[in-house]
Amino acid sequence: MKLFDVYPLIPVTIAKADGAKLWDENGQEYIDLYGGHAVISIGHTHPHYVRRIKDQLDQIAFYSNSVQIPIQKQYAEKLGELSGYPDYELFLCNSGAEANENAIKLASFATGKSGFIAFSGSFHGRTSGAVALTDNPKIVAPCNAREDFHILPWEDLEAVEEALKSNEIAGIIIEGIQGVNGIQVPSAEFLQGLASLAKKYEAKLILDEVQSGFGRTGKFFAHQLVDGIGPDIISMAKGMGNGFPIGGILISPAFKASYGLLGTTFGGNHLACAAGLAVVEVIEKENLLENASELGEKLLEELKGIAGITAIRGTGLMIGIDLDREAGPVRSELVKKYHMFTGSAAGKNTIRLLPPLNIEWNQLNSFISALKEILSQSPTS
Numbered sequence: 522m523k524l525f526d527v528y529p530l531i532p533v534t535i536a537k538a539d540g541a542k543l544w545d546e547n548g549q550e551y552i553d554l555y556g557g558h559a560v561i562s563i564g565h566t567h568p569h570y571v572r573r574i575k576d577q578l579d580q581i582a583f584y585s586n587s588v589q590i591p592i593q594k595q596y597a598e599k600l601g602e603l604s605g606y607p608d609y610e611l612f613l614c615n616s617g618a619e620a621n622e623n624a625i626k627l628a629s630f631a632t633g634k635s636g637f638i639a640f641s642g643s644f645h646g647r648t649s650g651a652v653a654l655t656d657n658p659k660i661v662a663p664c665n666a667r668e669d670f671h672i673l674p675w676e677d678l679e680a681v682e683e684a685l686k687s688n689e690i691a692g693i694i695i696e697g698i699q700g701v702n703g704i705q706v707p708s709a710e711f712l713q714g715l716a717s718l719a720k721k722y723e724a725k726l727i728l729d730e731v732q733s734g735f736g737r738t739g740k741f742f743a744h745q746l747v748d749g750i751g752p753d754i755i756s757m758a759k760g761m762g763n764g765f766p767i768g769g770i771l772i773s774p775a776f777k778a779s780y781g782l783l784g785t786t787f788g789g790n791h792l793a794c795a796a797g798l799a800v801v802e803v804i805e806k807e808n809l810l811e812n813a814s815e816l817g818e819k820l821l822e823e824l825k826g827i828a829g830i831t832a833i834r835g836t837g838l839m840i841g842i843d844l845d846r847e848a849g850p851v852r853s854e855l856v857k858k859y860h861m862f863t864g865s866a867a868g869k870n871t872i873r874l875l876p877p878l879n880i881e882w883n884q885l886n887s888f889i890s891a892l893k894e895i896l897s898q899s900p901t902s
């Protein structure tokens with residue numbers, strides 16, 4: 522049987538990983554500045570993470586949500602404390618799209634309305650509701666398109682208020698920092714404006730922190746870079762499991778749970794909770810938020826001086842770099858000649874950096890030197 526061919530592949534087979542280092546099947550070492558698509562938070566094969574998962578596997582890997590699973594409560598406790606949302610409640614699922622799907626469903630149940638607002642450049646996932654709120658018509662199938670889901674211009678509070686006046690909007694969804702769209706940081710005024718408009722018109726504010734959460738920006742969630750947001754729902758995945766499939770939503774105390782309102786077979790299983798717990802324990806113990814913040818600041822400063830870079834966006838270790846040329850050939854050269862993985866973005870001139878939060882400065886510095894060298898040559902495309 523062949524694989525359904527939907528991914529354009531880099532011709533490298535990764536066989537081993539440790540921290541921000543990767544090795545291919547021939548033993549060639551690479552630096553991971555992409556975090557396996559913004560997923561690796563505490564570093565590949567972190568010993569505490571490996572031990573927790575192995576220990577859990579020896580006890581029990583899975584039983585359904587029909588029985589008590591104490592490690593779920595233990596995880597919720599720790600996550601609430603570390604994220605700064607101890608009074609929110611946690612619903613666990615398996616991916617980012619699924620987290621957003623549950624978030625919009627919950628907002629719709631709570632308000633009795635069906636409309637949603639998202640923003641230009643958004644990416645919220647590929648399942649039916651999430652993709653209808655994603656600004657990429659190429660991945661929206663005819664059965665996903667929704668007339669009452671509105672993609673409004675970025676930073677346009679007037680357009681948001683106009684849409685809310687219809688009184689048909691259940692929620693507004695926005696990424697803490699837009700990832701796929703090349704790291705676009707919402708202004709404080711925009712986020713605060715959305716929060717107050719959502720309150721005024723009794724719509725729910727959903728912060729999609731799937732990519733920008735779990736310390737990537739130097740705060741636990743990106744929206745915490747701005748005061749006073751207090752989202753109704755926060756969706757999470759990617760860095761949450763450091764590679765183990767786990768997603769979830771944090772739900773404000775205003776929502777009332779009832780049996781059967783949400784549900785999943787695999788979400789919150791023993792093994793996923795062990796992975797999730799290991800991630801938050803390491804983030805706390807190794808001060809990874811501070812590390813992301815400090816390294817990010819230093820990296821942004823160094824990048825500023827490089828000829829060939831036309832714009833830099835982001836904060837912490839979530840950085841978008843616009844080049845004076847197409848990013849594709851630059852990224853290929855980074856892999857082939859300098860042995861470094863970076864991420865692409867919607868814009869063809871943009872490189873995305875999303876390294877593990879415990880990457881070391883010398884690894885980031887090697888990237889800076891490589892990028893300088895490549896950009897000092899004339900473009901190959």
Ligand SMILES: Cc1ncc(COP(=O)(O)O)c(C=O)c1O
Pocket residue numbers: 616617618619621644645646647696700701729730731732733758759
């Ligand atoms: C902001 C954001 N939301 C949702 C998703 C979807 O997550 P998943 O691929 O785990 O379904 C992504 C994935 O890239 C994302 O970046």
